[in-house]
Amino acid sequence: MLVIGRMKALFARTSYGYEVLHKVRGRNTVWVKRRADVLNFVRPGGVGVELGVAAGDFSRQLLSRPVLSKLYGVDRYFGDRGHDDGEYAKAQRQTAEFADRYSLLKQTFDEALPTFADESLDFIYIDGYAHTGQEGGETTRQWA
Numbered sequence: 844m845l846v847i848g849r850m851k852a853l854f855a856r857t858s859y860g861y862e863v864l865h866k867v868r869g870r871n872t873v874w875v876k877r878r879a880d881v882l883n884f885v886r887p888g889g890v891g892v893e894l895g896v897a898a899g900d901f902s903r904q905l906l907s908r909p910v911l912s913k914l915y916g917v918d919r920y921f922g923d924r925g926h927d928d929g930e931y932a933k934a935q936r937q938t939a940e941f942a943d944r945y946s947l948l949k950q951t952f953d954e955a956l957p958t959f960a961d962e963s964l965d966f967i968y969i970d971g972y973a974h975t976g977q978e979g980g981e982t983t984r985q986w987a
């Protein structure tokens with residue numbers, strides 16, 4: 844049993860295995876080597892949202908590429924797991940040079956949702972808490 848469990852875990856870590864196990868095979872899944880490469884699939888001048896910003900490392904990476912006309916970041920900074928006001932300040936510093944193209948919303952995902960009209964976003968990067976399965980899939984369902 845242990846061996847089968849290990850083999851399944853290894854299989855799940857391949858892109859093919861992930862698609863089969865999560866039943867998303869053939870559903871326009873795109874795999875990228877570096878996560879910032881998601882921008883290769885966004886139209887120039889596109890608008891995006893990053894759900895879960897923390898210190899803003901990935902926001903900076905996205906903004907450093909001349910693709911998006913606007914990026915929104917959403918993070919509540921409640922203090923859980925070290926994601927607190929100090930980190931919020933760091934995220935603001937890290938993204939300050941892109942202030943004309945970036946807005947950081949200090950809100951929960953639920954609070955931020957009504958800010959965005961349906962079909963108004965070119966991409967949504969969901970990076971809340973993986974250990975909760977992004978609220979058991981609720982975040983994905985609400986924002987899709």
Ligand SMILES: C[S@@+](CC[C@H](N)C(=O)[O-])C[C@H]1O[C@@H](n2cnc3c(N)ncnc32)[C@H](O)[C@@H]1O
Nearest residue numbers: 895896897900901918919920926951952970971
């Ligand atoms: C893994 S970190 C984000 C890392 C960031 N995307 C990066 O790559 O640098 C997860 C963040 O999601 C935020 N978060 C988790 N659940 C949230 C929710 N329901 N509403 C708002 N923020 C949330 C946490 O406060 C935390 O800062």
